[in-house]
Amino acid sequence: MIRVQRIKCGNGNCYVVSKGDSGILVDTGKKEYLDTVIEACKPYKIKLIVLTHAHFDHAENAVALSEILGAPIAMHKDDVNLIESNNNQSMLTKSFLGKVVLFASFIEFSKRKMNSFTPSVFLKDGDDLMEYGIAAKVIGLPGHTKGSIGIDVDEKDLIVGDALMNIFYPTVSLLYNDEKAMLDSARKITELGERAIYFGHGKPVKNRVWVKIH
Numbered sequence: 721m722i723r724v725q726r727i728k729c730g731n732g733n734c735y736v737v738s739k740g741d742s743g744i745l746v747d748t749g750k751k752e753y754l755d756t757v758i759e760a761c762k763p764y765k766i767k768l769i770v771l772t773h774a775h776f777d778h779a780e781n782a783v784a785l786s787e788i789l790g791a792p793i794a795m796h797k798d799d800v801n802l803i804e805s806n807n808n809q810s811m812l813t814k815s816f817l818g819k820v821v822l823f824a825s826f827i828e829f830s831k832r833k834m835n836s837f838t839p840s841v842f843l844k845d846g847d848d849l850m851e852y853g854i855a856a857k858v859i860g861l862p863g864h865t866k867g868s869i870g871i872d873v874d875e876k877d878l879i880v881g882d883a884l885m886n887i888f889y890p891t892v893s894l895l896y897n898d899e900k901a902m903l904d905s906a907r908k909i910t911e912l913g914e915r916a917i918y919f920g921h922g923k924p925v926k927n928r929v930w931v932k933i934h
C-alpha cells in the first residue's frame with residue numbers, strides 16, 4: 721500500500737510518498753519550514769528527494785534535506801538555471817489573481833537566494849521511480865517552468881507541483897513561463913483519467929477537465 725502524505729508548509733505543500741518504512745520526498749518547502757519537513761520524514765528512510773520544479777518555495781530546503789536525510793536530489797534538467805536565480809525564467813500571467821500572485825512571487829524571487837546545488841539525478845517524462853522503492857512515474861509537465869514535472873503514484877495519485885494550482889480555487893497554473901505548454905500539460909493531466917490531484921499550493925481534488933477544448 722503506497723501512501724501520499726501532505727506536509728503543509730505555510731501556503732505550500734511537500735509530500736512524503738511511502739511504502740512501508742521507505743519513501744521519497746516530493747518538494748522541500750521554504751527554509752522557514754525545514755523542521756516541519758524533517759519531522760514528517762522521520763518515520764521513513766527517504767531514498768530520493770524529487771523537485772517538481774526549482775522555484776524556491778519547492779526547492780529551498782533541498783540541500784539541507786539531502787544532507788540530513790542522506791538522499792540524492794532529483795529534478796528535470798530544464799530547471800537547473802532556476803537554482804542560481806528564480807528570475808532566470810520569466811513568469812507571465814493574464815488574470816487579475818495571477819497578477820496578485822505574480823507580484824508577490826517577483827518580490828520573493830528577487831530576495832531569496834538558494835544554496836547552490838547540482839542535482840545528482842535528472843528526471844524526464846516516462847522515468848520510473850521503482851528503483852527508489854515506489855511504484856511511480858515521472859510525467860513531464862512543462863509550462864509553469866520549463867522543467868516542471870509531476871509524479872504519478874501507482875496510477876492513482878498525481879503530484880503536480882505548480883502545473884495546476886489550488887490557491888483560490890482549483891485551476892490551471894496562474895503563472896507560467898510558457899502559456900501554450902502550460903495548457904498542453906493541463907490537458908495531459910486530464911487525459912491521465914481518474915486521479916487524486918495533489919497541488920504545490922492548496923488542498924487535493926479529483927482530476928477533471930482543466931482546459932475547455934474548443
Ligand SMILES: [Zn+2]
Pocket residue numbers: 773775864882
Ligand atoms: Zn512555482
Ligand SMILES: [Zn+2]
Pocket residue numbers: 732775777778882920921
Ligand atoms: Zn509554488
